[in-house]
Amino acid sequence: MEIKLTKTAIDALRPAPYKAGGKGNYVIYQIAGIKGAGVKVTDTGVKTFILNYTNRAGIKRRLTIGQYGALTVDDARAAINTLSAKITLGEDPMEVRNEARQAGIVSDLMDEYEARHIQGLDPGTRRTATNAIRRVKKLLGGRAVVELTPQHINVALDKLKDQPGAHNTTLAYLRAGWKWGVKMGVVPHTLPNPAEGIETLGTGSRKRAVTADEYRRILAAVEAEWIEAERLGNWNRQSKLLVLLFCLRTGARPSEPIKMKLTDLKPHLGYIELADHKTVRKTYKPKTFDLVPAVAAILERAALLRERAGVEDGYIFPRKKSACFASGNYKNWYIGGLALVLRRAGVKDFTMYNFRSGLISFASNEGGMTDSAIASVTRHMDPKTVRRHYLVPDDAKASTELDRLHQLQSGTDKPDPAAEIAALKARLAELEAGSNVVPLRKAS
Numbered sequence: 001m002e003i004k005l006t007k008t009a010i011d012a013l014r015p016a017p018y019k020a021g022g023k024g025n026y027v028i029y030q031i032a033g034i035k036g037a038g039v040k041v042t043d044t045g046v047k048t049f050i051l052n053y054t055n056r057a058g059i060k061r062r063l064t065i066g067q068y069g070a071l072t073v074d075d076a077r078a079a080i081n082t083l084s085a086k087i088t089l090g091e092d093p094m095e096v097r098n099e100a101r102q103a104g105i106v107s108d109l110m111d112e113y114e115a116r117h118i119q120g121l122d123p124g125t126r127r128t129a130t131n132a133i134r135r136v137k138k139l140l141g142g143r144a145v146v147e148l149t150p151q152h153i154n155v156a157l158d159k160l161k162d163q164p165g166a167h168n169t170t171l172a173y174l175r176a177g178w179k180w181g182v183k184m185g186v187v188p189h190t191l192p193n194p195a196e197g198i199e200t201l202g203t204g205s206r207k208r209a210v211t212a213d214e215y216r217r218i219l220a221a222v223e224a225e226w227i228e229a230e231r232l233g234n235w236n237r238q239s240k241l242l243v244l245l246f247c248l249r250t251g252a253r254p255s256e257p258i259k260m261k262l263t264d265l266k267p268h269l270g271y272i273e274l275a276d277h278k279t280v281r282k283t284y285k286p287k288t289f290d291l292v293p294a295v296a297a298i299l300e301r302a303a304l305l306r307e308r309a310g311v312e313d314g315y316i317f318p319r320k321k322s323a324c325f326a327s328g329n330y331k332n333w334y335i336g337g338l339a340l341v342l343r344r345a346g347v348k349d350f351t352m353y354n355f356r357s358g359l360i361s362f363a364s365n366e367g368g369m370t371d372s373a374i375a376s377v378t379r380h381m382d383p384k385t386v387r388r389h390y391l392v393p394d395d396a397k398a399s400t401e402l403d404r405l406h407q408l409q410s411g412t413d414k415p416d417p418a419a420e421i422a423a424l425k426a427r428l429a430e431l432e433a434g435s436n437v438v439p440l441r442k443a444s
Contacts, residue, residue, distance in 0.1 A: 002032040003039065007073050015045040037080045039068070049076040051083055055092040063094050096190050106148060107141030109186060113177040124255065132173040135166065140174070145187055150194045157198070164201035171195055210358030212366065214347050218248065221345035225337070235309040236320045240337035242302050243317050247352060249294050251359035254334065254352040256287070260316040265299070267291065272316075 003009045016027040025043040028050070036052040047068035054060050065071070065079050083093050110133050118129045139156035140148065153174065160167040175195035181187030210218075222241050229237040246257040256274055264272050271288040289295060302317050311318035319333065334352065342350055363369040 002030045005031045005034065005037070005073060005077055010039060010047060010068055010073060013039065013041050013047060016041055016043045018043045031080075034080060035084070037084075049080070051080055051093075053084075053087050055087075055095070056090050061092070061094045063097075091190070096188055104145060105141065106143050106145055107137045109145055109181050110136050110141070110174075110177050112186060113180050117177075117180065128169055129173060132166075132169040133177070135160070135170045136174045136177070139170070145181075146191060148194050150198060153194055153198055161201070168200040171198060171200060208350065208354040208357050209361040210354065212362075214345070215248075215358075215362070217345040218341060218347060219245075221341045222248075224344055225340050235305055235318070237337055238305055239302070239317050239319055240334045241341070242298055242305070243334055244338055244341060244352070244355075246295070246298050246317075247355040248359075249298065250289055251356045252289065253356065257317055258315075258319075258333070261314050262316060263314070265316060 003013070013029060016025050018025060026040050029039045029041065031037040031039065038050050038052065040048045040050050042048075049065040049068065049071060051063045051065060052060070053063070063083065065076060065083070068076070071079070086093055114130070114133045118126045121129060139159065140152060143152060153171070157167055157171060160170060175193060178187060178193045178195060182189050182191075182193075222245055226238055226241050229235070229241065243254075243257045246252060247254060259276050260272060260274055264274050266273050271290050273286045273288050275286045291299070299316065306312075306318045309318055313319070338352055342348070363373075
């Protein structure tokens with residue numbers, strides 16, 4: 001029997017006939033004009049909207065949409081139209097719903113991600129990952145995966161607004177855990193990642209422009225410290241200086257040259273290939289550093305240093321054994337060398353991370369490179385990351401460039417604002433004198 005999808009028609013439906021000893025007695029009324037849609041009415045009078053369909057595999061499905069009362073007729077019509085469109089495109093709504101139920105809560109997802117993800121990480125990154133995942137579970141762990149929204153995440157992360165580092169790593173590992181869940185079939189592929197599009201907080205220590213004069217002073221200080229370490233016979237300090245120089249020349253993260261092994265060096269391909277780096281779990285690709293002349297010169301000095309020190313530890317930059325390498329806290333190894341260089345150079349308010357932001361800002365402001373070109377050089381996945389976290393715009397130069405752009409637009413050596421305004425006023429007077437032009441009103 002067919003009925004119209006109207007409130008009057010649904011209200012008029014009577015309970016299904018009662019059968020003694022029977023279970024689940026019901027009657028299904030087909031909705032006119034909508035293929036597969038219907039209303040199931042039980043012997044107790046409960047009315048439920050349903051949708052019958054056949055998936056691509058030829059399996060017949062009956063999907064429960066919701067009870068009448070909790071859903072209005074308009075709600076049911078909208079839901080049926082949406083589901084019908086998805087079915088037409090080949091989606092199986094019942095399969096999606098079943099997958100969503102199996103996804104569980106956020107804590108379950110992050111536990112599974114952690115168990116499979118962090119085993120191959122170095123100690124420092126493992127510690128960061130463990131802490132970030134712990135915060136995700138504390139803030140959002142009890143929520144169902146299928147119900148998690150960007151609003152939930154923003155409210156949770158607001159508690160970390162005064163801790164940019166913790167905020168950003170928590171967001172990053174939630175986003176990565178979700179992507180991993182989709183890839184492994186733990187999270188339905190039809191669910192959008194709710195962490196995508198949420199902005200990270202800027203970290204002030206990263207954003208610092210480095211002037212050409214500062215670069216010259218730092219480079220000179222590195223060479224002066226190298227000579228002093230040579231006089232003292234301190235090859236370990238010289239190795240630290242080479243790591244600083246590598247970061248200065250390439251914009252590498254401080255831990256990256258420390259991790260580089262001799263097996264990562266690919267001279268026949270013209271680059272260093274580093275498999276163990278920060279974003280490998282996102283890109284699934286090694287990071288490369290081109291062997292341009294300045295970089296090749298640093299590696300030649302490292303090779304001579306290894307030979308003279310008699311160190312065969314397998315790393316490009318040799319080092320004495322230290323507990324900091326086992327813990328992944330590489331900062332404790334190079335921080336002393338950096339302090340000596342900065343003191344000699346007379347450069348203040350500077351960290352190793354500023355080598356990265358400094359190179360990026362220098363490439364943009366002095367080298368005229370685009371964000372995309374800089375991202376290619378520094379091996380960032382997204383040019384937006386370059387601008388958001390590292391780039392310090394040169395406002396004075398921007399003003400000069402805008403003036404030059406205006407000259408190009410005008411086709412003149414230098415635009416004359418007064419002359420342009422006078423010409424515009426004259427043209428306006430001509431227009432207002434015409435019969436088809438309404439004069440401009442003066443402000444009252």
